[in-house]
Amino acid sequence: MEDDLDSYHLSLLRAFRQHRGKFSLAEQSSAGKPQGTAVAQNIARVNPLLRNYREFFEAGLLRILSRDDLNSIDLKALPSKKSRVLVEKLGDLFSLLDEISSRTFGSAFCETTPAQDIFTEDGSYPQLERILLCLDQSDGPFELASGTSLSIFEISTIASGTAARTLVRELNHTLDSIKLTSQKLSASTEVKSGSPDATDSRIQLLDSEYREFIGLILDTIRADFAKCEPQGCDSPHQVMIRLFDIAVSHSSDSVQTDLDIYVRCPRHKNWQNTRCRLGQGTLAERTRNRKLCDLVKNSLRRKEGLLLLFEKSSAVFNRSHDPYDLPSADPNTYPIRDLKCLIGVHRVFNLPSSESEPQGLFNHPERRALAAKLALNLLTFCNWRHTSRPWANNDVYFLGSSPNEYDRKSPYVTCQVGEDSTTVFEVSEDDEPIGCFTEFAKLLLEIEYGPLPNGDFSADNDYGWTIIRDFHHSKQSWGDLSRQNYLDAVHACLQFDQLLQTARNTRSGRLETLQETYRKLIRTKILRNIVIDLPSFQQPPSAKRARYTPSFSDDDSSEQASDCNSDSENESDTDSGSDIDSFNDKRSRDLYPVHQKLQRTPEYMTKIDHIAGKTVSFSAQTEILVSKPACRLPLQATITSKRVYFGQDPHVNAGSLFDYSSSPEPPTSASPAKNWFEILNASVRPTMCRSRRTRDKPVKVAVLDTGIDATHPKILEHLEWNGSRIVDCQDWTESPDGPNDSMGHGTAVSDVLLQVAKVHLYVGKISDSAEFDNTTPAKVAKAIEHATSPSGWNVDIVVLSLGFEREDESIRRAVRDAHNRDKIILAAASNSGSIIPHKRVAYPARIQGQVLSIRSATGQNVRSHASPTPSNGDDNFMVLGEGIKAAWPTTLNNGYLTRYVSGSSFATPVAAGIAALLMEFSIQKEKSGPNIPKESAAILWTYRGIRKVFQNMSAVDDQSMNVDCRMICPWKLFDPDRGYEGCRIEINRLMQGV
Structure with a gap:
């Protein structure tokens, strides 16, 4: 569970970072417009040292706000002591900023009531929160610490200037000394601990990479669909996306290998298997005017797969010159089975009976892998510019590979390209459960246990929320520890509206966008609880390691150093205080x-x-x-370098x-x-x-x-x-x-x-x-x-x-x-x-x-x-x-x-x-003497x-x-x-x- 204070600090930083484009240095903001005589005289009278402190503070704060790589994933990836130090320095900085916040800033344009009337009393920095409200209501530009009416902070004394300069400098030094991990994390490294934080870090990284990758492709496809004008047909273009398998993706690099989709143009009727990956810009430029639907038509005629190379920097793509063979699963030839049919008609998610196991049942790993794929899809498309409905079992498909068989390892989900999903996730004013999460809770239970008892699951009956809650309660009361995390994910779906309201009322939630809160809750309350029991997210049992023994030189071979003895030194040295050493010293x-x-x-x-x-x-x-450990740990003992000594190998x-x-x-x-x-x-x-x-x-x-x-x-x-x-x-x-x-x-x-x-x-x-x-x-x-x-x-x-x-x-x-x-x-x-x-x-x-x-x-x-x-x-x-x-x-x-x-x-x-x-x-x-002669120098x-x-x-x-x-x-x-x-x-x- 995320620490609320840590999250609050990061949320404050993120909120100010969103307004950084409105901030300018005093000399830059004043250059473009004339200043009044009084203002100019006031600036001229400022102590030069104080002016320097202001400039140092402004530059240092802007540098902090310019960092886009400081997020909760970075904090979790750090050792606990480093993370604590970083959060403490953020807290020190925000305490000072709250103290030096201008009490008059925004009075001319900010129409908000005082901060204490808007925020609950647990807000640690009410003045900063008030300033954020004012920043939301104006496009700026503003100055950070110039001393004018546009200045956000007041630095009027040498003491406050010194403190401000010191704090931003120390925080920048701390950030520079820490290798933040948002750019590229080795997810396999994160997962070794098997802890919830490590799991969350891996999920956050993969989701970020996957969302960026799929967003680029869907945005490009959407723009290209607009070029197609089907004659006499009102049906839209259709896209099916193969669900991303988070269970087997151990690093962010696997995200951008291939995106497997099926595209259907109303003019051609059939589905075309298409694989998308990032390609070369030079190739994309040569085919900028090619239409996707034309490429689909040509590939359908040739009966071959369509490989598209997408350009990352612009909305263009190119067809690869190396087509691939179509997969054995063919939606144009064999039946397409939706998940609703598999659950209710084919009953392949029923629990196996003790007498005879029905044919074709999904086994336990297959069920959990499917649930994880659907939960990741929910996270990806939550409150987004494209819509996919993983909670709707009739939108999830398994493609047939023969009249009677289907590929159960590669499910697809439909995607409404360019259709905003925000309205689907809206919270009603009557505090009713959010329908899509109720449906997803039902689907998760059906994947695990089979069809739920008959009942009214219509929208008029809150999608059967009460029926689902009672079924969930009955399963939870069994006390099956192997399903505890999974059932916690179901519970989070049923209570999502309450979780959302609680999160929005926290200090960090007040500074987040609604989308950020949604995604954080889905990631930490639903997806993490589903994937944490998957084998690939578990820490494998490690072999017993040999005890680490520091190396000693011959001079120290008789000295036994205890790891927790602060007076002993695992060091090869000659100044031990002996009689010989005393003689050598003299x-x-x-x-x-x-x-x-x-x-x-x-x-x-x-x-x-x-x-x-x-x-x-x-x-x-x-x-x-960080503070020194109370005792010297084995891995912190003296390291004596291992060498290939001279003369040991005549060939090297x-x-x-x-x-x-x-x-x-x-x-x-x-x-x-x-x-x-x-x-x-x-x-x-x-x-x-x-x-x-x-x-x-x-x-x-x-x-x-x-x-x-x-x-x-x-x-x-x-x-x-x-x-x-x-x-x-x-x-x-x-x-x-x-x-x-x-x-x-x-x-x-x-x-x-x-x-x-x-x-x-x-x-x-x-x-x-x-x-x-x-x-x-x-x-x-x-x-x-x-x-x-x-x-x-x-x-x-x-x-x-x-x-x-x-x-x-x-x-x-x-x-x-x-x-x-x-x-x-x-x-x-x-x-x-x-x-x-x-x-x-x-x-x-x-x-x-x-x-x-x-x-x-x-x-x-x-x-x-x-x-x-x-x-x-x-x-x-x-x-x-x-x-x-x-x-x-x-x-x-x-x-x-x-x-x-x-x-x-x-x-x-x-x-x-x-x-x-x-x-x-x-x-x-030297003033009193000449330099060393050039010849001597x-x-x-x-x-x-x-x-x-x-x-x-x-x-x-x-x-x-x-x-x-x-x-x-x-x-x-x-x-x-x-x-x-x-x-x-x-x-x-x-x-x-x-």
């Missing part, structure tokens, strides 16, 4: 000392708080949409993404990672110029990975707060999803990059899988070439969080060409260190002199156990790559916005972000320049210590004591030594 601090002002002292924390109070932190985190150039761990719960490495970002921000911000560049060329970075979820709230937050942009996305995988991220890895890599630096981001999708095949190297090479070519993106930095076992010639050429263009390529070293410690760095990270190889480290400056050991001749750079909180598509993450990720995959974008910070700094201008924007600065940032202060890899510490350059001038001098000095 050793790393000695090797890479943090400036005293950047250590976690009270002075340092005060400095960070001071900075955070003035600006938004680069690493500002968005709260997750093994390659993969280099993330070795991710989890929605924070591992022990998360706190040091958070501290690392805080130190980075505290050191960089005082040094970087406050007025970040606007006219100079941006730093352009390409992430070549699994794509990106560009609507993710975390990604959108970076774009809004630090000025980054997603310039272009391209797919080299030919995936049906395009550049959208179906893995999550690429989104996380891009988010980590944006946490560090402001960039213009270019996204290339080179894989849909964590493990690569032999075609992936060529895709990577093409992506590198396009990213670095002057005719392509021409980026400055390329991020490759991936690698291969063997060298590849196409990648080698692409990297060489990029290097010759002075492009900077950073590649992940690999994550095989925990399995094969001596294994060499992956390709292309091991191309020395052209690619910067990046290893992962903890926030405590210790090389991750999964990173490879140092390589001879390599710089062996490492940077933070463990416990980083990163964006992850919610559809792949149980509703969470973020995961904690680890691996060289994520160290690489951190290093790329540091490089971007350096390059951005080089084009900043030109060197910095190359592999050689960035490598030189990385070497400086990773220099070990205590040379007596034995270091295996070099930890990049940005604060060694961006020292608060050094200031802008000191950093400029140091970078210039380093570049002169290159």
